[in-house]
Amino acid sequence: MEAEEGEEERRILKEVFGDSSDDEEDEDVSLEKPYDNIINPNPNWERIKEINGLWLCRDFLSLQQQASLISAIRNEGWFTKVSQNQAMRFGDLPVWAIELSASIREAICFSEYVSEIGGEETCDLGTEETGPLPSNLLWREPLFDQLITNVYQPGEGICAHIDLMRFEDGIAIVSLESSCVMHFTRAERQFCSSVESGEEKEDPLNMKIPILLIPGSLIVMSGEARYLWKHEINRKQGFQVWEGQEICQQKRTSVTLRKLCETK
Numbered sequence: 001m002e003a004e005e006g007e008e009e010r011r012i013l014k015e016v017f018g019d020s021s022d023d024e025e026d027e028d029v030s031l032e033k034p035y036d037n038i039i040n041p042n043p044n045w046e047r048i049k050e051i052n053g054l055w056l057c058r059d060f061l062s063l064q065q066q067a068s069l070i071s072a073i074r075n076e077g078w079f080t081k082v083s084q085n086q087a088m089r090f091g092d093l094p095v096w097a098i099e100l101s102a103s104i105r106e107a108i109c110f111s112e113y114v115s116e117i118g119g120e121e122t123c124d125l126g127t128e129e130t131g132p133l134p135s136n137l138l139w140r141e142p143l144f145d146q147l148i149t150n151v152y153q154p155g156e157g158i159c160a161h162i163d164l165m166r167f168e169d170g171i172a173i174v175s176l177e178s179s180c181v182m183h184f185t186r187a188e189r190q191f192c193s194s195v196e197s198g199e200e201k202e203d204p205l206n207m208k209i210p211i212l213l214i215p216g217s218l219i220v221m222s223g224e225a226r227y228l229w230k231h232e233i234n235r236k237q238g239f240q241v242w243e244g245q246e247i248c249q250q251k252r253t254s255v256t257l258r259k260l261c262e263t264k
């Protein structure tokens, strides 16, 4: 069984990177490495303009890093049966998750952000107002001490929710294996009554904001995005639509990193 799994991993790596048997340069694609920590030197961050505190980095992990992260998760042995679809860790995280947290911090603090302040495009280096995480969260220690890995089969998702208050502000989600659309809706939806009919009409601001999470992408939520908006992944027929096309669903894995609130 283990030998079969090793064979399967080699087959996937070969599919992603080609046959590297005689190529010395490719020898660092090692299954032994917990997680390949060479970060993208220039990740592209996108501020989601409708939602304060929501940032998306589509090119956070290279194909190689995604493969080594998937391999590290698989090596944990958490998901040996199809019925196992979630694993949580608190406190001391696996080495690959500590390295992933370090990569998240680096991707945030070494990037330049294009943001719109007063209608003008400006480039800022991770300042409180413009970066994916305010500096008090970015530099806390540890950045994250709680991990959830979720595995979703086609059709499976997660209901609209706000993450529990026992977690601090500043939450990161890394997507792997396949794309999905995550929808954000305001936690307190507002209604206004129509004078004529007495019916409740939804405020136009009560939008549902779709975000495409591709494999290797990272989203970071803080402030309003974390506390005032719910997020959900509805993978029922008709909900996973992007640019007018229903996404072809496959197995998806995600890694959510959070920090537990201090207990008094």
Ligand SMILES: O=C(O)CCC(=O)C(=O)O
Pocket (backbone or CB within 6 Å): 148, 150, 158, 163, 173, 231, 254, 256
């Ligand atoms: O799988 C995801 O992308 C989201 C997971 C999530 O929202 C959670 O675990 O709270």
Ligand SMILES: [Fe+2]
Pocket (backbone or CB within 6 Å): 161, 162, 163, 231
């Ligand atoms: Fe969540």
